[in-house]
Amino acid sequence: MxxxxxxxxxxxxxxxxxxxxxxxxxxxxxxxxxxxxxxxxxxxxxxxxxxxxxxxxxxxxxxLTKIKLEINMRALFDSNFSSWLLKIGNGTEATNKENEITIPARINIPFTDDITSLNVLIDMVFPNITDSNLDISLFVKRAILTTRNEFVHEINDVLINKFPGEETIYYSCDENTSSCIIPDQEDLFHYFTPQGLPPHKLTLKINSPIILLRNINPTEGLCNGTRLLCKGFNKNVIYAEISVGTHAGKPVFIPRITLESPHNDFSSVPFKRKQFPVRLCYAMTINKAQGQTLDFVDVYLKEPVFSHGQLYVALSRAKTIDQIKVLIRPSTALAQNTNCTKNVVYREILDAAHIY
Structure with missing residues (x-):
């Protein structure tokens, strides 16, 4: 927004x-x-x-003239699911004293341990991922959604290693733009992946799904958030195919470009990175998934959602409740009930902002 x-x-x-x-x-x-x-x-x-x-x-x-849209077109054929989403979004879904809502048992994946539970989650959204005869269409509209970029990187690293095929690795060229770092220490930037920048080490394979991080040519479908499938690799160009939207199936070329770290990013000093403006998108952050419609969604909550609307956005990417699975990693607060998660209540925002 x-x-x-x-x-x-x-x-x-x-x-x-x-x-x-x-x-x-x-x-x-x-x-x-x-x-x-x-x-x-x-x-x-x-x-x-x-x-x-x-x-x-x-x-x-x-x-402004306000016009309200009343029908959830994404969940049009599952009225109960649509009603449940509205309760979560409006902050009217029942919560306990910790402001947690209960995830229905039919979509909740019981947690055992980090590795086992994550593998169960992966097998549900990407079945037979190690099969060389894998149906690539599975990756077009399926994804794992989680809260933070660091969790996204962990999951993507696991999945690209499982994905069949020969890997191609691209390393970025990082350049110092701050007096805080002397030139011979620029290798330190390789360990940083600020918000909106691709990783220093980008590992890709043929048919692996990627997502654009910048607007390159919006009129041709190459804009921030566009999902693509890798089809070929060159030293300074990635040959890909747009996988969703009105430009689905269109072949495109993604160039290596220079990107700057956000000026308001508090995790690193300013620097420039020359790299392809893409990331793997087996997994995405919930915020990045806004506007996406997916055929199957796995929500991995390694920690409770931490921002208003995140839970609503994550669950509403799917069309029916049967297309969602949720894995909640229990913390101390959730140890007694692993199918509860935080709900940042919409009602409080409404009251504070006087929207209506």
């Missing part, structure tokens, strides 16, 4: 271009969003900071 400041600047730009004080310079602008989903991400912020950055707190909000 875009921050209010982005939309306000867009309004000012159109007013300047059209030389008009009308809203958006008198142009018709359609904004789409779901406040049940994750709100703007602000590092090291408080709940009040996140709410204040939302469009509902902007002076533009009262000037």
């Amino acid at each position: 875009a921050r209010r400041s982005t939309i306000e600047k867009f309004n000012e730009m159109l007013q300047d271009i059209m030389d008009s004080k009308l809203l958006f310079g008198g142009k018709l602008v359609v904004l789409g969003g779901d406040f049940r989903q994750t709100l703007p991400v602000i590092l090291k912020s408080t709940k009040d900071d996140i709410i204040d950055s939302s469009i509902v707190m902007s002076p533009l909000w009262n000037q």
